[in-house]
Amino acid sequence: MSLTLKNISFKAGDINILNDVSLSVKKGEIVSLVGPNGAGKSTLLNILTGDINPDSGGVFYENYNLNELTILDRSFYRSVMSQSQQIVFDFSVKEIIEMGWLDKGNAQFSEHFDQAVLDVSSVCQLDNLLERKFNKLSGGEQRRVHFARTLLQLWRPSDSMDPAYMLLDEPTANLDLYFEIKLMEIIKKKAVDNVGVFLILHDLNLAAKFSDKIALINKGKIVRYGTPREVLKPNILEEIYNLKMNVDGNLKVSYF
Amino acid sequence: MINSSFLKFVTSTQINLLIVFVLLLFLSFLLASSTGSYSINLIEYFSGNSSELQNKVFEQIRSPRVLLAGLVGASLGISGASLQGLFRNPLADPGLIGVSAGAALGASIIIVLGSSIIPDYIFGPLILPLAAVTGAASVIYLLYLFTKGFGYQGVTYMLLVGIAVNALASVGIGILTFISSDSELRGLTFWTMGSFGAANWTLVFPALLIILVTIFFLIPFSRQLDLLQLGEPEAYRLGVDVKKLKFRVIISSAIVVGVSVSLSGMIGFVGLVVPHLMRLIGGVNHNYLLPASAFFGASIMITADLLARILISPAELPVGLLTSAIGAPFFLWLIFRIRKT
């Protein structure tokens, strides 16, 4: 069971953004996408979420072609966190988190709703911020709120076999070191609970420490795919990043 | 869909506020029904202590007018709140998308040129509302064409088209103003300032129609409007069909505004200020905001029309003048408040 991209190509005007890319995220697996800026990472994510239609190739959510799924159905499979826009009206933190749940109208979920909100807030250490106004929070705090929202969207009763995938674009940006690690630990825990995680990361060390698989992308092509040990080799990295790189035995990547 | 979403996402404070607003509406309705130049009040009417003529005045002149004011006020309140949610802009106003200008242009054409282009009084006094709705519908169609079905380039583009339409309509109305005779000009001037003076039961039906439009096509989508505040991509990812939502809100608002303008001229500030005030008082989620804007908008409009009727009796003030006179300074105050924070 996975989310899969098969032979995806995408052009913007005359420019080839993605060229015959294939990738998949299995349930319970953490896959990181790394690569230089402009390599096509965000575009790839947007095609996976269904925001953008590829020029060729297919996107599959487990057994279904994405095209067969309604917009609402898609939201049952996966939650997404990327760059957030400014929120004009003065919602409370609790209200923003609650937006993770559109209105599934599903009796099974609705009776658990309030508890689920408290649970994800607690996991993200937002308990005492719930009644605060979202716009008054710092950038890092706001990110954690959005993360809590994505967790809520994927909330399932513990015995559920329903699909759950998290797609995250630079989730640790703007977070201080403590929460950077805390967030990655939450993600790790989720994977243990059988959630499939797809991450775009800048930080190669974070990728090394927390991923099951790394996909290295450059100029619209996946140049390397495999375990961190297989992918994070100095010669490959140097060619891609144009920097002198060093990788030690513990997979610690250093570049200056 | 209304039940689960509404109850889950409205706080108990908000429910209490909504009850208060309903009571307020009821009170204003009672007051307006009992007051007017012609002496007849509700007690006399319902206890049977009134003459036949008094009954007729109450039934044919006063009640349709109060009802019309309430329905238009509620509709403008809801559509204003919806458009502010759609454009994610607290300054959005039903006039922004150019629809009221289109309606005004349609009506102006009839006021100034009517006798020379429409023969034989085909629709009677309904010709004016019909012309206004045609004007409004034309603008909606233009918006649809230019934004390729409301998807292209998002709401910013829509606003630009709205600005252009407003400008074009101004030119049209300007030309008509220029060629109009004194009496046509007077009629045009007063019409554009808004009035419920032409109210009768025939006109109440289109007003009922637009309220139903808001009830079926706007209120149930309150939750989706909430999610839209995170941004269009985010809302999509959370399961909202954003394109459909935009289409729905634009079309519904345009119909509501077009019909309102055609029934009672241009009445400004209600769609802009009422949602603001409701947010300040009770919160920003749309499940509360839309109904609150409806109830409060109706109360405001009924009261404004009451004042319009009695302040300089027997002459009338244009009701749009009153809503602007109260709305404009209030709006300035709101801006100061926002600047401070």
Added chain:
Amino acid sequence: MRNVCLAILIIIFDIQSSCEEAINKSRIIVAGGSLTEIIYFLNEQEKLVAVDITSNYPKKATELPSIGYVRSLSTEGVLSLNPNLILGEEDMGPPLVVEQIKNTGVDLRVIQEDYSLDSITGKILCVGKILGVTEKATKLIKSKLQMNIDNLINVNLDKVNINKKVMIILGMDGTSPMVAGRQTSGNGFIGMIGATNIMNSFEGWKPVSAESILVENPDLIIITNRGLNNFGTIEKLAKHPSLAFTNAAQNLNILAIDGMSLLGFGPRTIEVANTVAEKLKSIN
């Protein structure tokens, strides 16, 4: 009696310098429908060079070149027609344009008007004097208008219509009816027919709510032809809730009259007033 009245009027207007005979009067521009009417009444129309757009009677006048809307004239436009005499009423404007035209030395006269029977004859005499045809003017008034004038004077003296409640509506375009208050041509007309304007508590043309109309309860309602347009027939208008319950509507005492002849205060207004005054006598 009538000779004395006429004589007095001639003297009064003699004193007004704006009625002094014009030196050059071969090319006349007129801004004001009633003044154009008067020129045709005096049979001096060959001197007319151009008129404004409110000058729509007689039909021939519409064939003349147009100087546009009386309140927004253009200096160059007017002067390009080489007039030596310009006649207008108080609504001629904008004031800056009027000043400019005066400063070029062209003879520009503002003919006074106070919306009364006397002011109509006064206007005719004034224009006649300016054109140097005072005798013709007096003769024409005597032969064509005197009977109606006398009848109207009598109606006023005898106070036969004094208690009749009348209201004049300009139009009803999507607002409450636009009604004549004090200081309007409509108010003046009601004065001419010797009746009472029920809407005399405010000035100018204003919208009046249906309930207020009913409270005052007019016996006769006069509406312009243009105002009737949206309704088609008097019967349909009488059914409109704004008017339906009034005495006037119940008895179908509603008259639709051409706007310029009703409110222009030219020679036609005298005839129209007389007709209405007679009709009013038989009401109530």
